[in-house]
Amino acid sequence: MDIHIQKAGYATNEPSIEQIDFSIKPGEIVGLIGGNGAGKSTTIQSMLGVIPYFEGDVSIPSYGYVPERPLLYEHFTLREHLQFLIDEFQDDTLWHKAQNLLTLFQIDKRLDDLPIYFSKGMQQKVMLVLAFLIERPLYILDEPFMGLDPRATRELLTLIGERKQQGSSFLLCTHQLEMAEKLCDHYVLLHEGQLQAQGTLHELQQIVGQQISLLDIFYELQGRL
Numbered sequence: 186m187d188i189h190i191q192k193a194g195y196a197t198n199e200p201s202i203e204q205i206d207f208s209i210k211p212g213e214i215v216g217l218i219g220g221n222g223a224g225k226s227t228t229i230q231s232m233l234g235v236i237p238y239f240e241g242d243v244s245i246p247s248y249g250y251v252p253e254r255p256l257l258y259e260h261f262t263l264r265e266h267l268q269f270l271i272d273e274f275q276d277d278t279l280w281h282k283a284q285n286l287l288t289l290f291q292i293d294k295r296l297d298d299l300p301i302y303f304s305k306g307m308q309q310k311v312m313l314v315l316a317f318l319i320e321r322p323l324y325i326l327d328e329p330f331m332g333l334d335p336r337a338t339r340e341l342l343t344l345i346g347e348r349k350q351q352g353s354s355f356l357l358c359t360h361q362l363e364m365a366e367k368l369c370d371h372y373v374l375l376h377e378g379q380l381q382a383q384g385t386l387h388e389l390q391q392i393v394g395q396q397i398s399l400l401d402i403f404y405e406l407q408g409r410l
Contacts, residue, residue: 186323195227202228233325251316313341371384372389
């Protein structure tokens, strides 16, 4: 899976990001790292093909997506959200998988409630269930741990590990760098809309010349600017 973004943004000829190139290998977890406004969400929207202005080439397979902010239908119950997705794939056996995921994230008793009125953490659980219901070669997760309680965080980590073992790849956008260091195989660091550095933790340590944590690498690179 190759991502080549020459320019992208929200208005023609006004790029928010430029010259961002990286790859995601099968079974690999890539961490997309950067401060606020670095271009992480714009990079993801470019990959998804929903950015108004884009120059480049992106080649990705079918994917599951968890956006930074939950996207829910106002008048749909949780059951109706799931049925909408299941109908799209015309596979009623997915209800069994859905029930397992609902139980895993402890929202199986809320099927007939409107998720639009759920707490932030529970809405995040809904998005995770919808994203992981279909087994995909790629999952794009934008701040997936936001709002989750410790148990749900543990369950998500286990689920990511299981899908990775099955060969799925992940693009993980997060500000939780300690979590990213434990989870990711490769890192893409952005700053002010451009690629600042990329590589494994060891390769990033070589760039800064110190055997330090991902968080300290981030601070070290920011301090050089």
